Amino acid sequence: MPHPYIPNSAPEVRREMLDAIGVDSVEDLYRPIPSDLRFKGRLPLEEGIPEEGRLRRHVEGILRRNTPASDVLSFLGAGCYQHEVPAVCDEINRRGEFVTSYAGDVYGDHGRLQALWEFQDVMAELIEMDVVTTPNYDWSTAAAMCLRSSVMLTGRKRVLVPAALLLDRRLVFQDYLAHDVQVDEIPFDDATGLLDLAALRSMIGDDVAAVYVEYPNALGVIEHQAGEAVEIAHEHGAMAVVGSDPSGLGVLASPGSLGADFAVGDLQPLGMHMSYGGGLSGYIGCRNIPEVIESLPVFIFAKTETLEPGQHGFGYLNFDRTHYVKRGEGSQNGGTTTALWAITAAAYLGLHGPEGMRELGEGLLQRTRYAADRIGALPGVTAPRFSGASLKEFVVTYDAHDVATVDAALRERGIFGGKDLSVDFPSLGRSSLWAVTEVHSKDDIDRLVDTLGEVLA
Amino acid sequence: MSPQFQQARWSEPLLSELGTPGERGYVPTAPEAEIAAHAPDPLEAIPPAFRRSAPPRLPQVAQPQLLRHFYRLSQETLGNDVAVDFGLGTCTMKYSPKVNEHLVRMPEVQDLHPAQHEDTVQGILEVLWRLEQMLCAISGLDRFTLQPPSGSAAVYTNASIVRAYHASRGEGEQRDEIISSVFSHPCDQSGPWSAGFKVVELYPGPNGYPELDALKAALSNRTAGIVITNPEDTGIYNPHIAEFTRLVHEAGGLCVYDQANANGILGIARAREAGFDLCHFNMHKTFSSPHNGMGPAMGASGVKEELARFLPAPVVEKRGDRFELDWNRPESIGKIRSFVGNAQIAVRSYAWILALGPDGIREVAETAVLNANYLANRLREVPGMSQPYPTSNTPIEQFRWSLEALREETGVGSSDISRNLADYGFQPVFGSHHPFIVPEPLTPEASESFSKEDIDSWADAMIDIAKRAQADPDDVLEGPYRNACRRIDAAALDDPDRWVPTSRVERSKGGVRGD
Numbered sequence: 011m012p013h014p015y016i017p018n019s020a021p022e023v024r025r026e027m028l029d030a031i032g033v034d035s036v037e038d039l040y041r042p043i044p045s046d047l048r049f050k051g052r053l054p055l056e057e058g059i060p061e062e063g064r065l066r067r068h069v070e071g072i073l074r075r076n077t078p079a080s081d082v083l084s085f086l087g088a089g090c091y092q093h094e095v096p097a098v099c100d101e102i103n104r105r106g107e108f109v110t111s112y113a114g115d116v117y118g119d120h121g122r123l124q125a126l127w128e129f130q131d132v133m134a135e136l137i138e139m140d141v142v143t144t145p146n147y148d149w150s151t152a153a154a155m156c157l158r159s160s161v162m163l164t165g166r167k168r169v170l171v172p173a174a175l176l177l178d179r180r181l182v183f184q185d186y187l188a189h190d191v192q193v194d195e196i197p198f199d200d201a202t203g204l205l206d207l208a209a210l211r212s213m214i215g216d217d218v219a220a221v222y223v224e225y226p227n228a229l230g231v232i233e234h235q236a237g238e239a240v241e242i243a244h245e246h247g248a249m250a251v252v253g254s255d256p257s258g259l260g261v262l263a264s265p266g267s268l269g270a271d272f273a274v275g276d277l278q279p280l281g282m283h284m285s286y287g288g289g290l291s292g293y294i295g296c297r298n299i300p301e302v303i304e305s306l307p308v309f310i311f312a313k314t315e316t317l318e319p320g321q322h323g324f325g326y327l328n329f330d331r332t333h334y335v336k337r338g339e340g341s342q343n344g345g346t347t348t349a350l351w352a353i354t355a356a357a358y359l360g361l362h363g364p365e366g367m368r369e370l371g372e373g374l375l376q377r378t379r380y381a382a383d384r385i386g387a388l389p390g391v392t393a394p395r396f397s398g399a400s401l402k403e404f405v406v407t408y409d410a411h412d413v414a415t416v417d418a419a420l421r422e423r424g425i426f427g428g429k430d431l432s433v434d435f436p437s438l439g440r441s442s443l444w445a446v447t448e449v450h451s452k453d454d455i456d457r458l459v460d461t462l463g464e465v466l467a
Numbered sequence: 468m469s470p471q472f473q474q475a476r477w478s479e480p481l482l483s484e485l486g487t488p489g490e491r492g493y494v495p496t497a498p499e500a501e502i503a504a505h506a507p508d509p510l511e512a513i514p515p516a517f518r519r520s521a522p523p524r525l526p527q528v529a530q531p532q533l534l535r536h537f538y539r540l541s542q543e544t545l546g547n548d549v550a551v552d553f554g555l556g557t558c559t560m561k562y563s564p565k566v567n568e569h570l571v572r573m574p575e576v577q578d579l580h581p582a583q584h585e586d587t588v589q590g591i592l593e594v595l596w597r598l599e600q601m602l603c604a605i606s607g608l609d610r611f612t613l614q615p616p617s618g619s620a621a622v623y624t625n626a627s628i629v630r631a632y633h634a635s636r637g638e639g640e641q642r643d644e645i646i647s648s649v650f651s652h653p654c655d656q657s658g659p660w661s662a663g664f665k666v667v668e669l670y671p672g673p674n675g676y677p678e679l680d681a682l683k684a685a686l687s688n689r690t691a692g693i694v695i696t697n698p699e700d701t702g703i704y705n706p707h708i709a710e711f712t713r714l715v716h717e718a719g720g721l722c723v724y725d726q727a728n729a730n731g732i733l734g735i736a737r738a739r740e741a742g743f744d745l746c747h748f749n750m751h752k753t754f755s756s757p758h759n760g761m762g763p764a765m766g767a768s769g770v771k772e773e774l775a776r777f778l779p780a781p782v783v784e785k786r787g788d789r790f791e792l793d794w795n796r797p798e799s800i801g802k803i804r805s806f807v808g809n810a811q812i813a814v815r816s817y818a819w820i821l822a823l824g825p826d827g828i829r830e831v832a833e834t835a836v837l838n839a840n841y842l843a844n845r846l847r848e849v850p851g852m853s854q855p856y857p858t859s860n861t862p863i864e865q866f867r868w869s870l871e872a873l874r875e876e877t878g879v880g881s882s883d884i885s886r887n888l889a890d891y892g893f894q895p896v897f898g899s900h901h902p903f904i905v906p907e908p909l910t911p912e913a914s915e916s917f918s919k920e921d922i923d924s925w926a927d928a929m930i931d932i933a934k935r936a937q938a939d940p941d942d943v944l945e946g947p948y949r950n951a952c953r954r955i956d957a958a959a960l961d962d963p964d965r966w967v968p969t970s971r972v973e974r975s976k977g978g979v980r981g982d
Binding site: 108 | 483516519548549571582601645657758759760800805810828829831838844886900918953
């Protein structure tokens, strides 16, 4: 039976094509592969399911064993967030023309290129950096790429990163950098959760390629000393890589205004579903300096003119800098990154505009304040654990209760508690990181506080 | 034949030019009055110097106009759903089944948080585990990680594993060279370079693939391994590949198979039989997940059992009926990306393999090779077309031919021909990665998704453009005419004094209105 995905499987068509080629069978076309390299037999796979209905029931049956965060009350964050996803964002990123495009480029994909250029354009306004690239895979890989660029640009082989770093980020840096770059961690202040600037000053030297800071940091604290850290880096000829969550940038200082050489962060809060982490997308901004741009292999699109007066065209900015041309001679690795999420983020920023982004940021600050104070009022709980201001996450520490036990009890009551920090930050004891966003109503937060109170009682 | 196609040409303004100050397209849910009253000055805790000083210069546009804008841009994009897209050789453009798009939009996929307790994500973990088993069967290798978010990230992952392997044996300093071939994808060199290796490239011999002697000359006690495609991006299969892997092993190196070009050999030839220790597949190419306009994507990296301890954390383990994430991996290379990777892509690829089964998977490969050879046969009719390595004349999956003769005759080269395909409703045809060893190259890849009629219509267009070039070269040099935009001023893309990546740059040059 011809498979619905394969048009030329009808025997008559195959015969006609084979005759045109001048061979008896498809087997003749595999002549170049020596017989001892041929796989003998049938792949040990389950039998195929050509009926869409049966396939769908089967896969849905497996997936229904998941409990989506949207079915319960979830306070998980730590690098991936349950934000509102405007319906328009979903409509745009399900357009088949975008979804099934790839590298059609200037003449086949004019619309895709314009949309990606527009992402660069509006993102540059949000972060106040002159150049924004098409995004890398996620925040961690975007930061790692910019740190590697700093190493290439300065010729120095040491970078300073905050100790208040997500474990995932630390492990990505380990793989991308640690094989030939010394990665040293700047401690955080135990009371505020902020960077220990005195420690930074004592650690930095003329061997440092870059200082990395981010806001909020992995403890949820808005690193408002990021500008000072940038200055300290620059005083020593080091570059400054500044990470920020774009959902706060309607109200918080932009990385560009802080003097960042590179700005990074995740687009996921800007219109992407979490998808078990599949919604991540790492934005990168930099200065309009050819050598700096040269060090980044991710695509950048540039606007230009066409033969028709007044018409925009778009194409790759300096394609020759990419690994597609440099190959093994001094280019970082690029690849198929996260273009669809860039288009989605452009739509999100266009929908929100300056007012929407301000309201979003203010609302996050207010909800977080409310939730942290209410949880902190429960007996046996310290919240927020750190005094530094929070955007949408804060650390909760239990005096006596084990985080996993509390989480299990909350789960039974339809609540996903904050992320257990016992692996990421064992020094913080019985702590967890809680995220609150605009999806949480006052009733949601109150229900959490009441339930947590019962569980802890 | 003359082009009858007409692409939408909306001449859309830029997003930043839409709307009017005061308009908006979305209202995020405001906090309730009690919450607002609890923190009446939301920014109270933020030092004044750290507050944003001026609102971002974002568009101010209502929802209908914004939606219309992006729909129009989508209409100016020739995705595979609307166009015969097989000109993009090495990309394995194929049909991405719609049912899979519905599956990944279930709340049980898109609303999962990656740090949820394992009890609440048994379904997605099962899909990841099942897909891993399928890839093991298809490659013959023992373990896979689905964490790398692209093909080149998977190559990089494998290079990192090679590095960790030699370091674990005390040879990390000494073995600092990776061998690759110039007809392998550029990431087979940039991936190892990013992982800290020097890269030695092999050039093709008279049959289009590297000679054994070239490999022997490159091998030494500095060899960490080889990273190579087969068939290479030319569609030429190196029949001596088992001898290659044997020699690299003898020299103490590991063998990494870039299987971006696996579509024509699924169920026909596997990494294990060819002697490879590591490989990777592109889920967004061979395994039907859509390319998403350039990601999100997934490159699945596979290894033999003895290398599994180096895989990035976490891996999915099945214990009894339960699926768990194993983070306890002391020898792991670290992480390639946050969390487990692009899980939604695993759902699509799992469903695709399951829809086909062992016979369907093999039919994919056979049809892709049939289509490639049928297309090649048709393209012999294109004036000025030649085949660069005539002894290797049975392409697997794709092929790289040359329009050098046409260029010499008319001044019209392969990139000009490629551009004009847009007038016929086709994507451009990919030429070659650098360096251009085949002059005036073309690399199409007619995967199993394309019908004989699709292939014939594309070949007819190629013949037509080449004939037009012979009749009136300027007609083709100035094309295309019937797509969304005319030929661009490409010099402005490479000149730092002229390039415009954003309006901010344009404003700094004094060249944009409204400032």
